[in-house]
Amino acid sequence: MATRVFVDGHEGTTGLRIHEYLIGRSDIDLLVIDSAKRKDAQERARLLNAADVVFLCLPDAAAKEAVALIENPATCVIDASTAHRTAPGWVFGLPELAADQRAKLRATKRIANPGCHASAFILAMRPLVDAGLVPMDAAITANSITGYSGGGKSMIAQYEAKEEDFDTKLLSPRPYALGLTHKHQPEMAAHSGLKHQPLFQPIVGPFYKGLTVSLPLHLSALKPGTTPEQIHAVLAARYSGERFIRVLPLRDAESLAGGFFDVQGCNDTNRVDLFVFASEQHAMVMARLDNLGKGASGAAVQSMNVHLGCDEALGL
Template identity: 45%
Template structure:
């Protein structure tokens, strides 16, 4: 029986290293990586990607586009962890829990674009509500999220773990020009008709995300209740292996959210906090930006493809 050959292009970056670690020791795949002196050789990279059954691209956006353009073998399947193709027609969006048919679309796809870390949490919260008609597609949304510094790539990791780590900021907000590259992805795959405001930040811990989206119930169709919003999320994710929907919290002191609670896992924890007196709710998501927000999702999508190849 043929053991699929998986090429990780960019296996020395943060996401690539994590994917490699997650696949290490598995006997259902053969891993192909290039020696250090060949990683930037276009000819060797092209040869490698065209020899693979599945290529995992852990590259900057431009390099990912170049890698795809170098493919001439029609049998090669691609999972792109960059943001290069997340809104590109013809690419399947790699969030398996997007709807009931998405896992099968990923399993059969030639081209899969892995979701961004922040969009994973935002879309997971918003899409079910918009699809069910509980949240207007033109609602004036504000999305706030804080990630561990590993979300900033090698430069951020060096800033917080290198010789000048003591000078690294404890918290810094960014994307204040309101033009973050994840916004079109969030808007498209959530089903939003209006561009949301997105305010991200990095904190002085390595990995993990807490994301929140406030809602005014009076602005929802029929002034939907917190219980209706909660029930919608529970229905959508019923039986989802990697998504937890916590019980509705609207009485007494609210629990604290730890952005690191699901580190080193591929799980996503959604929770709704409500204040009935004020008619306000906040949608929240906690997950690992290196797990469900990157390498974990890539391996989940790879496993869907591999299962389809075995059937």
Template identity: 50%
Template sequence: MTHTIFIDGEAGTTGLEIRERLEARDDLELILLGDRRRDVDARREALNSADAVILCLPDEAAIAAVAMIDNPRVRVIDASTAYRVAPGWVYGFAEMGLRQREAIAFATRVSNPGCYPTGFIGLMRPLVQAGLVPTDWPVTVNAVSGYSGGGKAMIAEFESGAAETKPDAFRAYGLSLKHKHVPEMTKHAGLERPVLFSPAVGHYRQGMLVEVPLHLSALPETPSIERLHGALVEAYERTRFVEVVDLDETEAMTGIDPEGLNGSNDMRLHVFGDRDGGQARLVAVLDNLGKGASGAAVQNLNLMLGLDEGVGLDK
């Protein structure tokens, strides 16, 4: 059976990545509008005739696109931030819980997670659920992404090559502490207090590190890094795309490469720290355009169409 798919916003960074992952598949037929992609009537027809729609649009445009869909059989994946904490939408992080795959598979509306939240929730949610980090704990997350996370404008800025507009080697941003990912990170990690999020962009195209530092001696049960690691292992032991790196391997590392998983839908989780000490650094590595965006969208699409979740994603 061939399923018809419409990517609304296929010319954007995420849309292009998704199209590249889907167009070689013989089980899918892409609805392509070409020069008519700005034609409202053509878009409306495509939005209502596809088996599944993937929205790669700014928030307001995504909301408008959803409002144009009146065919109840059309299933939607939205890659914007518009619906990530909205009632009636299933959060599309398949590894987030035991029943999340099933929820995605039966959903008609799925919100694709953000790249930073994927790493943060992947690290923190199992620890909150295990009672190792209280729900009201003040949690800080530091992260750096390649410049492709900023979309076409930032890509053009970093790749211009003009000496007079040489971009920063490292740029901290979100300095107002009102980053749009904070509600999503807080809610889906199971926290009550908004996280303190410190994002940055590096002078490389894609790949990211998401880090959560913890003072273990300040936590109620003073959990060891072995307990933290064990909670993560238990949470992801049956998953396909999330790996919890062995403590011995992590201890032997002297550095960590944010580009290490580029081109994949994988995410790797590390627990760094002195086994006899009172501090830990939890680090997630992922491709911001892979598991953090287009890879997750394809994984969610596969689940919603009743296919193996790894189709088009496995190496």
């Protein structure tokens, strides 16, 4: 019997791509709301409770409202908003987070899909904290550059405006979240093992998708005697056998063959690439992903696959 799936908020960037991942799957029966009833609470409630799996691609407040409408204990909710990423009773939708994470995803009916910046940060940082190389109370700085699709429909419209309406300021990289309270910071700390939120500086660039988070580390601030080789070895050991995570060679020459790093190198995949670049005093750990794939819709579908017990890569 096919799994009944309802995407609440399928008109947005994340919801549309989830539909693209699922539309051709014979094991999925997609439930679609009539466009005229999109804001009809009764019809939404009917579909939310009729589904085996619900994806919430909504603002935080609307996601909480949708969860409140679900009375069917068998319905698994995968929430793509920020609302439940550190909430009790919700499992973080990052199968590679820890050895027991997949078991938790299979057992739960409440999954919080990670943010794109957070996924990259956590996958790069968590193994180093678990191994004791980065102290739990370390003061960590993280930088990110991402494509404009992460800003949703309104930002996409700005960047893809007609020439006569285009703001040329958008041609430059644009740092943002300068209030230093980016919405991904709580989950970055909660799921990386750090006691304090990182100082996080994101930048949006004039390209559609692709994301890289960089973690600059002073070797002197890490566990005494820590070397770049140890950092790389910890990451390689942690993700050995993970089909969606690649740890590239230390100081990967191929990635810098042209002198510059390719932020878009994981686009159109559900893959995360991890890099360690280093000098005698410093290490730069970098995580690269497609912010619409492993950073959003791909991650949600992967968590659904884990929860259902089917091939984790199905449809991806």
